[in-house]
Each structure stands twice: as structure tokens, then as C-alpha cells.
Amino acid sequence: TRPPLAAARDAIAAARRIVIFTGAGMSAESGVPTFRDALTGLWARFSAEALATPEAFARDPELVWGWYEWRRARVRAAQPNAGHGAIAEFAARRAAEGSGGVTVVTQNVDDLHERAGGPAAVHLHGSLFAPRCSACGAPGEFALADPVEPEGGRRLAPPRCEQCGGALRPGVVWFGEGLSEAAWRAASQAMDACDLVLCVGTSALVHPAAALPEQALRAGATLLQVNPGHTAFDALARFNLKGSAATVLPALLCGKH
Ligand code: APR
DSSP: OOOHHHHHHHHHHHOSSEEEEEOTHHHHTTTOOOTTTTOOGGGTTSOHHHHSSHHHHHHOHHHHHHHHHHHHHHHHHSOOOHHHHHHHHHHHHHHHHTOOOEEEEEOOOSSHHHHTTOOOOEETTEEEEEEEETTTOOBOOOSOSSOOOOTTOOOOOOOBOTTTOOBEEEEEOOTTOOOOHHHHHHHHHHHHHOSEEEEESOOSOSTTGGGHHHHHHHTTOEEEEEOSSOOGGGGTOSEEEOSOHHHHHHHHHHOOO
């Protein structure tokens, strides 16, 4: 039988419509702190669940807004890695060849897929770059396009909505909140229509996002996984490539070794 990477490349070449489903591991090699890594400095004594909720924001908007601006500054200081680049190059090549679409569905709130030049990702959990008014929901503007935040972080008053004067909030999905209807519908339709779903850097633990690749399987798709660790998708993957995004994706998608 062919080596897994070659067989996985054959399956990708044979696929007409591909969804690439990514999680925090996709951005690990860009040095973006994962959700839990970001509990440092001013926020070290909190749990993610204690900060990433509407209640926490209502109780102390400056503590929560400061945390998200600190995380946004860390993302702005990071660069897309070779994995983001491989996805962008792959999607561009398939579009040029007319050999079928590529949809990126991500659980990440960073903008590294976009900054790598790849297709605009469907952000299931929102984005650090889409603030909105906590009162009227209107899209908001940052005070600083590229925030400069001290290493230990600081409290920051959220900017005011230009429409109604309400406080802006991060455009991310908090614990206890539902996913945006539009994002869920786009992701769900892509999963139902694809014949291959490539899962990269997700622990497959957080629902409802983690149920999406199984929806693709039920629609007859093949599931591939790239992850150095073990996840719930191990049992569902036809090819399970044990390695990191920045190493495996250039080989898998662009034939680079
Ligand atoms: N390349 C690929 N995968 C990696 C790498 C890497 N370099 N480094 C780590 N991983 C894998 C880990 O093995 C793990 O399976 O990435 C996964 C990261 O899992 P999580 O931190 O749970 O990230 P994710 O699955 O995206 O979490 C989903 O939970 O933290 C909340 O809302 C947040 O969107 C996030 C959601």
C-alpha cells in the first residue's frame, strides 16, 4: 500500500469539493497563545470561563476588553505560518485549475488565514477583528488598528458605539452564547456539499463545532486529520497524519518536502 501521505494526497486530488476545518493548533506555530495560554499577567488568576462570558463583560468591561485587546495585539505581532501559507497556495491553485472549491471553516478568532492570502474563512467562534456594539449590535471601530499592549496586559475602557453610545464588545462567541446563524449555516452547507474534510489542529472537544466534520462524514465525505496528538477524530479519519500544521500541510497540499 502507498505511504499515508501519498495516499492522502491522492484522496485530495480526487476530491471535487474540500472543506478545511481548523482549530487552535493551526496557529500554534505562529506563536499565537491558545485560549488557556492567554490567561497570564493581569488575567492569570482567572479561568477562561470566568472571562469569556457576557456576565464577565457586564461586570467588568475594562478587564475583559483589555484581555481581548492584549490577545489581538499578540495576533498582530504574529505571522501566518507555513501551514496557513500552504492552504492559501492550495486554494489558489485549485481555483486557477478549476478543479473544485476549497472552503476554510475555522474555530480560531485570529486573522492568520486571511493574512496568508487564503479564502476568507468562516469564523464559527467569531473574530478578534470584528468588534460590535454590546447594546445595538452595530459593527464597531477599534481605537487603534494595531494595539500596543504591555506584556502583562492592562485594563482598557471599550470604545463607544458611534450609533448609540453603547460599549463595544469583542466580536467573539462567549461561553453561553450561540454561534452566529450565518456562520453556522455557511459551515453546515459546506460540510453537506463536500467530499473531503481536512481537520487540522483541533481537539474536537468543543461543540457544536466538533459535530460539523461528522456531518460531512454522514454526507459521504472522507475525513483526513493533521494533528500531532490524539483526538476524537482519530477513529473517523481515513488518513491520520501525525504531525504539525506547518510541517505536514506544505507536503500534503503543495508537495513540498
Ligand atoms: N499543528 C497541528 N495541531 C496542533 C499543533 C500544531 N503545531 N499544536 C497543537 N495542536 C493540536 C493539539 O494536539 C490539539 O488537538 O491542536 C489542538 C488544539 O486543541 P484546542 O486548544 O482544544 O483548540 P480547539 O480545538 O480549536 O478548541 C476549540 O475551544 O478554546 C476554545 O473557543 C475556543 O475555538 C476554541 C475552542
